[in-house]
Amino acid sequence: MIGDLFNLFMSQSHFFLNLVIEHLEISLISVLLAIIVGLGLGITVSEYPRNKWILTLVNIIYTIPSIALFGFLIPIAGVGDTNAIIALTIYGLLPMVRNTYTGIKTIDPGIIEAARGMGSTDRQILFKIKVPLALPHIMSAIRNMTVMTVALTGIASFIGAGGLGVAIYRGITTNNITLVVAGSILISILALGIDFILAGVEKITAFGPSRKKFFSILKNKKLIAAVLIVILSAGAYVAYDNSTHKTIHIASKAYTEQYVLGHILEELIQDQTDYHVDLTSGISGGTSTIQGGLAQGEFDMYPEYTGVAWMTVLSNSGLYDESMFNQLNNQLKSELSETMLTPYGFENTYAIAVPKAVAEKYNLKTISDLRAVAGQLTFGAESDYFSRADGFENLTNTYGLKFKDTMDLDVSLKYDAVEQGKIDVVEVYTTDGRLYGSDLVILDDDLNFFPSYYGVTIIREESLKEYPDLLPVLNKLNGKITTEDMMRMNYEVDVEKKDPKDVAHEFLVQKGLISGR
Amino acid sequence: MSDNIIEFHNVKKSYGDHVIIPNLNVNIERGDFLTIIGSSGCGKTTMLKMINRLINPDEGEILIDGKDVSELDVIKLRRSIGYSIQGTMLFPHLTVRENISYVPDLIAEDDKKAFKYESTQDNKLKKIKKDKELKAKEKSRDATKEQEINKWLDIVGLDYSLLERFPHELSGGQKQRVGIARALSASPKILLMDEPFGAVDEITRGQLQQEIKKIHEKTNITIIFITHDIGEALYLGKHVIVMDEGEINQYGEPAEILNNPATPFVEKLCERTKDIIEGKNNSY
């Protein structure tokens, strides 16, 4: 394990370094905002008792689970870093407001009266007496809040923000434990390191001579000006960099195939056009989150499936098949100003599979063949399959199946369960990498029960107009990725633990879509 | 007629139904050392805080130099009155030096702001000149400030080596001396002291008493001094007020109080002191 970790860090040092920088950016901006806003609110609450409701409000917000808070903000702030920063800032407010308030309220009233009696204005009392005396409380809030924010930023990739959560998320969704551990370890190191630094600052700002020195440094106008200039010019550079190159924003969902497809699109566009590409992969909110991002213009395109577009994006009822492709595309255009390109070629649909031994024993070729023997077999699938519209109930009704037993299984455990003989019939998807080289046999869907799910790029019509070089390049993928290709690539990531980016690159080279380097 | 620096006219103060001060009429002479004594909760602090408007009376008026305090700028009024609060209450986050120069610093800060504001209204040439003036002024102020602080340290009997210490690094007596220096540092014409010498040993207390007496003699400041100790009240005061339940029982020179107690309350208060003076009480 430790050896794996070490190798991972060495071989992907650039990837991790970028994530660390992103992680720090997101968390430190949030922390800074929370400090400024939190201090302001804390002071307001303690100076004007009628503003006490603010304290109650931030208290309530604090009880919202962080994931939910990220989710709530999607309709307002969309997906990505902005949303994450807003959510993290809001989250950081409570410790700041509460400690500022407590810090000020626990000052001996005699001290404040002394200051008042000697002729200080309210403002002078606030800044010369109250805030400095509340500083130990405030500093400890800053310290706790910063550590908390650095940790929480790990969850921010849930809504498409960058940072080390991306590694963890990718690890979870591609069944790569080493990646999960690597991301977690880096987050812990960041959090502990920052805690250590802030502990030092806390000590310096405690009463005593060092505090005076510390504040005299802060009063040094030249130093502050220098820091501001550095920050501003860095910001200006980033803004300039973004504006001079047009940037295409690609999104992808949080499972292996989507990571690979995201990288295929990314590298193809990067190789064949002058556009910048920004890939946000592993958006766990899935279709609805990405569609929200498209509507707001945060993303230009993403890999989707025809059946999902029909059912989930457009909420149509009835089953989709490929003869309805044009109808579906027209509907996407008119309702969402989005369009589908030509499908990649592979189909990732649901299927029913049985181990070869079982198939031979009962002579099973189609799903209908199961009818006679279902009473002796156990059926396994992910728990949501049992609740989905095209799921278990409809399947068994359509084919008239009565299984001996059923079993809810996590995706990653499904294949183990088959191997161990705990289940005999299993619901799979056709490009699953773990099918590749397994001894499962897919039964023919002779009643056309499963809807059709062809992989296809969905893109905003506006983006096609804005980036005219895009369409011809994207069209190079038409029909180029077979189900076998996709299954193999998934296998390479899931089982051989290859990096999705490398797998995508090899594919593009092998198909002659980009020149190999 | 004598020259009154402070006058209370028909002053009344109550909290809810609880009348603290029913009707107070007092004249305080310029340059007086007035001590106020009375049982706990009788309204001494309330009376004192009405002078610098930390508490506003319900009725009546308080005059300083003939002007109603309620019509004066409250910040300026307070900065012109030294205030040594009950319990000393040094600012824990400031050094001895910063504590002592607290009020002069406030004044300097506001002067500077006012000056800057004025100079933004001027034309450029004038502005440059004024900026120069300001710098020079600041420089001379810094120099005098240092001297001033040392002067107050000498007066209250504190060693210069304590200047950079924080209050928690001082003894009780040292804290009280710093408290007095802080109240005096803007050279006020009135000094309000609320039990400034509580909680120190008898010897220190004696030293502090002598020092405040010297300060009074040197500066012809008007001091109003609250105490629980009748001996202290009689020793320090040029005049003494004996208060009970918000009313003045007697207002006179120490000898008068001692020899002609106006009420049984005053008599009872003085008995012990007489005992000590006449040597009857040996248990002391």
Ligand SMILES: Nc1ncnc2c1ncn2[C@@H]1O[C@H](COP(=O)(O)OP(=O)(O)OP(=O)(O)O)[C@@H](O)[C@H]1O
């Ligand atoms: N803010 C307030 N609200 C209600 N009652 C108050 C308030 N401040 C003071 N009092 C009451 O007014 C009375 C006089 O208080 P004051 O502080 O003037 O007493 P004191 O003579 O200074 O007593 P001590 O010698 O103990 O300091 C007391 O009974 C006190 O409880």
Ligand SMILES: [Mg+2]
């Ligand atoms: Mg009192």
